[in-house]
Amino acid sequence: MAGSVLWQAGAEWEVHALSRGPALLEREGLYWYTLADPCDPARLRRLLQDIRPHAIVHTAAIADIDYCEAHRDLADKINVGLTQTLAELCVELGAKLVHCSTDNVFDGEHAPYREEDAPGPVNCYAETKVAAERIVLALPVPAVVARLAAVVGLPVLGAGNSFLSRMRASFEHGREVGVPPAEVRTPVDVITLGQALLELAGDAHTGIFHLAGNDILNRYEMVRRIAARLGFSEGLVVPNDPTGIPGRASRPRDVSLDNAKARNHLKTPMRSLDDGLALILDAERRLVK
Numbered sequence: 635m636a637g638s639v640l641w642q643a644g645a646e647w648e649v650h651a652l653s654r655g656p657a658l659l660e661r662e663g664l665y666w667y668t669l670a671d672p673c674d675p676a677r678l679r680r681l682l683q684d685i686r687p688h689a690i691v692h693t694a695a696i697a698d699i700d701y702c703e704a705h706r707d708l709a710d711k712i713n714v715g716l717t718q719t720l721a722e723l724c725v726e727l728g729a730k731l732v733h734c735s736t737d738n739v740f741d742g743e744h745a746p747y748r749e750e751d752a753p754g755p756v757n758c759y760a761e762t763k764v765a766a767e768r769i770v771l772a773l774p775v776p777a778v779v780a781r782l783a784a785v786v787g788l789p790v791l792g793a794g795n796s797f798l799s800r801m802r803a804s805f806e807h808g809r810e811v812g813v814p815p816a817e818v819r820t821p822v823d824v825i826t827l828g829q830a831l832l833e834l835a836g837d838a839h840t841g842i843f844h845l846a847g848n849d850i851l852n853r854y855e856m857v858r859r860i861a862a863r864l865g866f867s868e869g870l871v872v873p874n875d876p877t878g879i880p881g882r883a884s885r886p887r888d889v890s891l892d893n894a895k896a897r898n899h900l901k902t903p904m905r906s907l908d909d910g911l912a913l914i915l916d917a918e919r920r921l922v923k
């Protein structure tokens with residue numbers, strides 16, 4: 635996701651990327667790049683004092699739900715502690731904070747969810763994201779909590795967590811992909827997300843925004859549609875029930891997000907899954923050239 639923001643910021647922004655790994659170096663030139671661990675607060679402070687950003691788009695998190703459940707202290711340190719540090723630095727520097735949160739803050743039993751609905755976390759990951767939201771929403775500087783629905787995208791800058799690229803690799807090898815029909819989501823493509831996060835960083839918007847696609851789909855329907863769009867047999871997609879897998883954290887059932895606020899207030903259009911997939915494949919073609 636960070637890659638989509640960096641790739642699309644273009645000439646409009648002077649963009650600085652901060653990452654612990656070299657993957658983003660691949661396209662250095664599109665943006666300034668610093669290899670650093672954001673969990674070193676003194677280093678982070680010096681860096682940001684040098685850059686003096688207008689806005690910070692905070693995408694860093696441990697987003698693996700099962701990993702968070704098994705590593706609660708680390709999940710708390712990264713998802714909450716780092717947000718707290720960035721929030722304090724935003725106050726000090728007068729920068730706007732655009733924080734990436736998740737549809738998973740909701741309990742999954744009262745969808746579709748609007749921005750003002752009360753969170754009800756059902757796992758450790760969601761608890762940390764709710765705690766981070768509270769920090770951001772209490773800030774005395776302009777701040778946005780962008781709650782992202784399930785993200786569909788390819789790692790445009792050679793980095794990132796992409797179930798689409800893992801799934802495509804399975805399809806290419808003729809392997810079946812099992813997905814739970816019980817989980818309902820409003821998938822959003824990573825290109826639209828990058829555009830919307832940049833708009834939220836640059837314009838006067840504050841508060842909570844739901845960034846979600848226009849289609850409400852269970853994961854099984856979603857992946858079948860993706861398989862067809864990528865030119866693979868929908869028969870490679872099989873329903874499964876992962877609830878009994880040892881160590882698997884609870885997932886909320888239906889966290890469909892109502893995206894009316896984003897549709898009414900942002901210039902970036904919220905899109906259908908098919909239109910989002912078209913954007914992703916077009917971006918991939920342009921990057922490969």
Ligand SMILES: NC(=O)c1ccc[n+]([C@@H]2O[C@H](COP(=O)([O-])OP(=O)(O)OC[C@H]3O[C@@H](n4cnc5c(N)ncnc54)[C@H](OP(=O)(O)O)[C@@H]3O)[C@@H](O)[C@H]2O)c1
Binds near residue numbers: 635652654786794795
């Ligand atoms: N993917 C989704 O479907 C989805 C849905 C809703 C919300 N979100 C939210 O969107 C944001 C980005 O998600 P993503 O899927 O793109 O996540 P990701 O690729 O798994 O991780 C985002 C970044 O967090 C940083 N990070 C991870 N562990 C860290 C650690 N131990 N110490 C320091 N930094 C660490 C990494 O930065 P470097 O490796 O570059 O240092 C990583 O690239 C997250 O806030 C997530 O909660 C994602």
